[in-house]
Amino acid sequence: MPDQWAIVTGASSGIGAAIAEELAARRWSVVLIGRDEQALARQAAKLTPQGVRALTIAADLSTSEGLARVHARLAEAKLPVAALVNNAGFGLHAPFEATASADEARMIDLQLKAMLELTKCCLPGMRERKHGYVLNVASVYAYSPVPQQAVYAACKAFMLSFSRTLALELDGSGVSVTALCPGITQTNFRARAGMKEKRSAFGLSAAEVARIAVRGMLRGKLVVVPGWGNTLYVCCARWLPAGLLGRFTRWFNRRRGLTPHAGEKA
Numbered sequence: 001m002p003d004q005w006a007i008v009t010g011a012s013s014g015i016g017a018a019i020a021e022e023l024a025a026r027r028w029s030v031v032l033i034g035r036d037e038q039a040l041a042r043q044a045a046k047l048t049p050q051g052v053r054a055l056t057i058a059a060d061l062s063t064s065e066g067l068a069r070v071h072a073r074l075a076e077a078k079l080p081v082a083a084l085v086n087n088a089g090f091g092l093h094a095p096f097e098a099t100a101s102a103d104e105a106r107m108i109d110l111q112l113k114a115m116l117e118l119t120k121c122c123l124p125g126m127r128e129r130k131h132g133y134v135l136n137v138a139s140v141y142a143y144s145p146v147p148q149q150a151v152y153a154a155c156k157a158f159m160l161s162f163s164r165t166l167a168l169e170l171d172g173s174g175v176s177v178t179a180l181c182p183g184i185t186q187t188n189f190r191a192r193a194g195m196k197e198k199r200s201a202f203g204l205s206a207a208e209v210a211r212i213a214v215r216g217m218l219r220g221k222l223v224v225v226p227g228w229g230n231t232l233y234v235c236c237a238r239w240l241p242a243g244l245l246g247r248f249t250r251w252f253n254r255r256r257g258l259t260p261h262a263g264e265k266a
């Protein structure tokens with residue numbers, strides 16, 4: 001059994017599940033975290049025949065109790081964690097005035113607070129072993145204003161900025177930080193956020209995104225943008241005024257037929 005462990009949050013579906021599969025294929029054992037216990041168990045059963053170990057922790061990472069449960073299980077298991085993938089997230093798609101403050105707080109707690117806490121928990125061990133990877137799943141929306149997704153886009157911009165600064169602080173420590181910035185990816189993400197689109201065949205598969213993400217992470221790349229369309233979007237963001245890019249994003253999302261919705265109801 002390999003003794004190289006990775007923690008993947010949001011590993012019960014989508015990009016997180018695909019990243020766990022990609023890591024297991026590379027002989028990493030994994031800690032799978034999410035709320036859906038049965039989905040986590042199914043994912044673990046899919047990975048262990050590859051000769052790796054899979055530990056599941058069912059926890060709501062947007063709550064203090066959920067984070068405490070994860071801390072306790074990790075402390076008990078004493079695993080040599082060499083990679084942390086902060087991936088769990090959900091969408092809210094509606095004008096800012098129409099989204100509930102409680103949902104926004106849950107989004108911030110999940111995407112930012114949990115990321116910060118888990119990273120702080122894993123870094124000492126990585127530093128001591130002079131080896132480790134932190135992969136934060138942001139989005140191309142980290143680069144642009146996104147009408148109807150104000151808090152989501154701001155969270156992703158935070159994740160990108162935090163990753164860049166932490167990478168500098170860890171320079172020379174043997175621990176690298178990578179921000180993954182996917183665009184539209186074929187997962188349950190939009191359906192769970194109640195977003196409806198006219199054309200649903202857009203975007204890369206979760207497996208493609210995961211392959212590119214894990215390769216970039218293991219190479220210690222600071223920012224990974226999967227796919228040429230997303231790379232073009234990020235290049236435009238470097239040159240276009242933010243307002244113009246935001247207007248383009250709004251036009252593009254309308255063309256896709258995305259209709260406003262107040263977001264996932266847990």
Ligand SMILES: NC(=O)c1ccc[n+]([C@@H]2O[C@H](COP(=O)([O-])OP(=O)(O)OC[C@H]3O[C@@H](n4cnc5c(N)ncnc54)[C@H](OP(=O)(O)O)[C@@H]3O)[C@@H](O)[C@H]2O)c1
Pocket residue numbers: 009010011012013014015016033034035036037039059060061062087088089090110137138139140181182183184185186187188189190192
């Ligand atoms: N799909 C896209 O187009 C796209 C584009 C750019 C960025 N992203 C980012 O990619 C990441 C993964 O999204 P996805 O597309 O793979 O969507 P997904 O299939 O809906 O997966 C989201 C994952 O997050 C977990 N999660 C949600 N709320 C949680 C909570 N409170 N506590 C613990 N786990 C929670 C879910 O697990 P449970 O339901 O079991 O809790 C699930 O495993 C997100 O951060 C998203 O912002 C997605």
